[in-house]
Amino acid sequence: MERPRSVHHHIIPYFCLVSSSMLFWCTFFLVLLFTTTTHALVKLPENTTVPAVIVFGDSIVDAGNNDDMITEARCDYAPYGIDFDGGVATGRFSNGKVPGDIVAEELGIKPSIPAYRDPNLKPEDLLTGVTFASGGAGYVPLTTKLAGGIPLPQQLKYFEQYIAKLKAMVGEERTQFIIKNSLFVVICGSNDIANDFFALPPVQLHYTVASFTALMADNARSFAQTLYGYGARRILVFGAPPIGCVPSQRTVAGGPTRDCVARFNDASKLFNSKLSANIDALSTTLQDPTIIYIDIYSPLLDLILSPQQYGFKVGDKGCCGTGLIEVTALCNNYTAAVCPIRSDYVFWDSFHPTEKAYRIIVAKLFDKYFDRFF
Structure with a gap:
């Protein structure tokens, strides 16, 4: 479960500057803030x-x-x-x-x-x-x-x-x-x-x-x-x-x-x-x-x-361009149209999912x- 944020964002930077001896606790609070931006989907x-x-x-x-x-x-x-x-x-x-x-x-x-x-x-x-x-x-x-x-x-x-x-x-x-x-x-x-x-x-x-x-x-x-x-x-x-x-x-x-x-x-x-x-x-x-x-x-x-079986429609082509060969430089806004529904495809370009x-x-x-x- 996401932990409640009890420290305001604008307080942290000031706290960090108060004393070098507080560096560890400053870092701890930064980590606390940062790690509350997403929910854990698996239980450790x-x-x-x-x-x-x-x-x-x-x-x-x-x-x-x-x-x-x-x-x-x-x-x-x-x-x-x-x-x-x-x-x-x-x-x-x-x-x-x-x-x-x-x-x-x-x-x-x-x-x-x-x-x-x-x-x-x-x-x-x-x-x-x-x-x-x-x-x-x-x-x-x-x-x-x-x-x-x-x-x-x-x-x-x-x-x-x-x-x-x-x-x-x-x-x-x-x-x-x-x-x-x-x-x-x-x-x-x-x-x-x-x-x-x-x-x-x-x-x-x-x-x-x-x-x-x-x-x-x-x-x-x-x-x-x-x-x-x-x-x-x-x-x-x-x-x-x-x-x-x-x-x-x-x-x-x-x-x-x-x-x-x-x-x-x-x-x-x-x-x-x-x-x-x-x-x-x-x-x-x-x-x-x-x-x-x-x-x-x-x-x-x-x-x-x-x-x-997994909700895809296409497993042998990429979404970018023809899906046959486009990857990196060949997959760009000028030469390769993008499929409108990316969730239909297993592959994004011709090499990467x-x-x-x-x-x-x-x-x-x-x-x-x-x-x-x-």
């Missing part, structure tokens, strides 16, 4: 605290970290964000909210997770979570380099900056508490499969599908272990989606009838099996059951193959994994 176990949601990965959970970069992997222009707060194109690769936002909302933390590199980021945002994710990122360094995004090692460097800022705000002890109890979300891998391995024949000369997906899974495990080393204890590592059923991949490799591309899906499944084994092994080694592999493949495939689809998937994941999260 008794005595369980989740102060923040902290996100790493690719465009699925980017909220604008690429906005000032020279890259095609950005979407800080209409019609992206048409259904976001105020219809603003923030750099989220969807018509509205993305998974990180929805997870934070479900937990009652705040309505959305801002990009760490957002120039308008407020100090109190750090206390309740940010996303370091970048459109185009992958587990294989070449993947991110091709897209011009922010590689995972750099995302970790930003995370180090984040920790330093937290310590300056609330001190060492509170910072450790936030990191230990926050929910860490890692979503990556789609670009490695779709935009690296299958898009670049030279890569296939050096790797087989088996060796490439093994490289991805090993790097994913190392990334999770690094987060653990920083003090993270609730780490959710998502597998790859059924990339062969994404509209753009069906268009370029699915033949005249735009079928799901079996070899792409097979690569996703192979990566997922290796990633699951790696994360389970890491969890066992560290004796921490809350480092968890999350299956995203199955729930998204279900939406794509049985859209009507709609907010409605994300909400359904997140709800499924909470149902399946909630007890393991905490």
Whole structure:
């Protein structure tokens, strides 16, 4: 239940300036105010605290970290964000909210997770979570380099900056508490499969599908272990989606009838099996059951193959333009009309789902994994 606000907004900034010795309590009240802007939709176990949601990965959970970069992997222009707060194109690769936002909302933390590199980021945002994710990122360094995004090692460097800022705000002890109890979300891998391995024949000369997906899974495990080393204890590592059923991949490799591309899906499944084994092994080694592999493949495939079951009308095309190929720069107000009813579509553009689809998937994941999260 939403807590009543007993402190007026205009009092807080003044209180913060009264004395530096009151910094901790000032921060506490800011967090209290900030976290009362949304209702918790799931009930946490008794005595369980989740102060923040902290996100790493690719465009699925980017909220604008690429906005000032020279890259095609950005979407800080209409019609992206048409259904976001105020219809603003923030750099989220969807018509509205993305998974990180929805997870934070479900937990009652705040309505959305801002990009760490957002120039308008407020100090109190750090206390309740940010996303370091970048459109185009992958587990294989070449993947991110091709897209011009922010590689995972750099995302970790930003995370180090984040920790330093937290310590300056609330001190060492509170910072450790936030990191230990926050929910860490890692979503990556789609670009490695779709935009690296299958898009670049030279890569296939050096790797087989088996060796490439093994490289991805090993790097994913190392990334999770690094987060653990920083003090993270609730780490959710998502597998790859059924990339062969994404509209753009069906268009370029699915033949005249735009079928799901079996070899792409097979690569996703192979990566997922290796990633699951790696994360389970890491969890066992560290004796921490809350480092968890999350299956995203199955729930998204279900939406794509049985859209009507979830209230959708279209599962094989995006809402933007023809829905066959438009993504990022091709999805714009000048060349691509937008479907009037976004809730009819599983996909927003030819690569990224709609907010409605994300909400359904997140709800499924909470149902399946909630007890393991905490």
